[in-house]
Amino acid sequence: MDLPISTEDLTRLFRFALLLTGDEGAAQQVLYDACVDTAARLCSYRNEDQQLACLVGSIRQKARVATAPVVADPRAIVRGFITLPEEERVALAGLYTGLLPARLLAEALKMSLEQMGRALKSGRERLERAGLQMGEPSLEQAL
Amino acid sequence: MKSEEAAVYMQSHCAGLPGTEDPRIAKAVRVAEKDPALKPELARLREQDGRNLAAVEQVMLPPAFLGKLAAGHAEAARPFSGKAFFAQPVVLAIIIGAVVLLGWGGVSLWNRSQDFPGKDSVMRMVEVNDEMTGMEMEPKKDSAAALDDWFFDKYGFEDYYLAPGFENYQTAGARLFKQDGQPVAQVAVPDHNMVFFSFKAEDFGLSLPNDQWRTFRDGDWVAAVVQHDDESFMVTFRGSGSDMDSLLQGLKK
Numbered sequence: 001m002d003l004p005i006s007t008e009d010l011t012r013l014f015r016f017a018l019l020l021t022g023d024e025g026a027a028q029q030v031l032y033d034a035c036v037d038t039a040a041r042l043c044s045y046r047n048e049d050q051q052l053a054c055l056v057g058s059i060r061q062k063a064r065v066a067t068a069p070v071v072a073d074p075r076a077i078v079r080g081f082i083t084l085p086e087e088e089r090v091a092l093a094g095l096y097t098g099l100l101p102a103r104l105l106a107e108a109l110k111m112s113l114e115q116m117g118r119a120l121k122s123g124r125e126r127l128e129r130a131g132l133q134m135g136e137p138s139l140e141q142a143l
Numbered sequence: 144m145k146s147e148e149a150a151v152y153m154q155s156h157c158a159g160l161p162g163t164e165d166p167r168i169a170k171a172v173r174v175a176e177k178d179p180a181l182k183p184e185l186a187r188l189r190e191q192d193g194r195n196l197a198a199v200e201q202v203m204l205p206p207a208f209l210g211k212l213a214a215g216h217a218e219a220a221r222p223f224s225g226k227a228f229f230a231q232p233v234v235l236a237i238i239i240g241a242v243v244l245l246g247w248g249g250v251s252l253w254n255r256s257q258d259f260p261g262k263d264s265v266m267r268m269v270e271v272n273d274e275m276t277g278m279e280m281e282p283k284k285d286s287a288a289a290l291d292d293w294f295f296d297k298y299g300f301e302d303y304y305l306a307p308g309f310e311n312y313q314t315a316g317a318r319l320f321k322q323d324g325q326p327v328a329q330v331a332v333p334d335h336n337m338v339f340f341s342f343k344a345e346d347f348g349l350s351l352p353n354d355q356w357r358t359f360r361d362g363d364w365v366a367a368v369v370q371h372d373d374e375s376f377m378v379t380f381r382g383s384g385s386d387m388d389s390l391l392q393g394l395k396k
Contacts, residue, residue, distance in 0.1 A: 003212070007204070007209070010204055010208075010209075010212075011202075011203060011204040014202070014204045014205075014208065015199055015200075015202045018202055019199070024205070028205060028208050028211070031208070032208070032211060032212065035212060075198065075201075075202070076198070077195060077198035077199055078202075095155065095157050095160075096157065096160075096192075096195060096196055096199045097199065098157070098159075098160035101165060102155040102156075102165050102168055103165040105155075106155075113152065113155060113165065113167065113168075114151055114152075116154075116155055117151035117152055117153075117154040117155050118151060118154070120154040120155060121151075121154045124154070124188065124191055124192075127191075127195070128191060
């Protein structure tokens, strides 16, 4: 498949899919399906940001219907994300993967910058609490 | 920018990711850095993001995925089959186009099969029915066949012709009018609220095989026209094609 996407961006997209689905297999499938579905459209976009925004939207849609993980991912950050409501999860995953400038990310997620700000605040708080409940004051220490 | 706004916008700031910030977010961060209430929150946010970002960046794309994606090229390039093929917009457009063309062609063929020389002229006669007020006709209560002499005596019209089976219908009124300068006899019949027309075929370019009915619709009206040598007769009434078929079949019995 000829995608106008670098391996570095594919890696970011995979992280985004993983944080949304909570499962590596499901993340691969979601990313693969999104690439297949958008491959023809991507070349028609004028710049890389628009291509990434298209993929972000497609991954979000597919992750919503992906099956929930049967076995919890060993990574605390992934387990923490799966506890978040979808809007907070997608906003924080989008921010942490650095795929798009914040304004474009909000557009791709169909939110205003204010809505995304509130979702991020609440998502961060929830994620912190989830980390503490798991007995991991720092999620990175769980790795 | 007020502190409340800055508190919201600064949430979209992620220190570890340069180049992802909107000017409003950058401004919110500058405001927060100077605001005693927001400054500790910004520091907490940065610290948390630093930890989480480090964890996220540990996640790498499985090497097998790139192979799968490359293999997908062959799959994606494979011709579509079954439902997927027909779901393609281009294929759908072709199918819809073909259906429209076939439909249009079918309608055209059907129309052509219903056409006959002089049809436009006889259709205009049918349309005359709608333009009448009832005052145009002369009251004439008699059998349709008996009007032959009346048309000749009153108008000198020699081409009054009734198709077999219509002779005994009782009339209510009659007149002779001209269409394109050519005479047409018109007779009102109370039964079925029918209107008969009689005219010379060649005056209106009508050309039908002898004694073979042609039925057509025009608005609410249904009409059947028949030619016998150079004489023609048309019966019209408000109804459907099947009503006309029943009438004509009743005549044969």
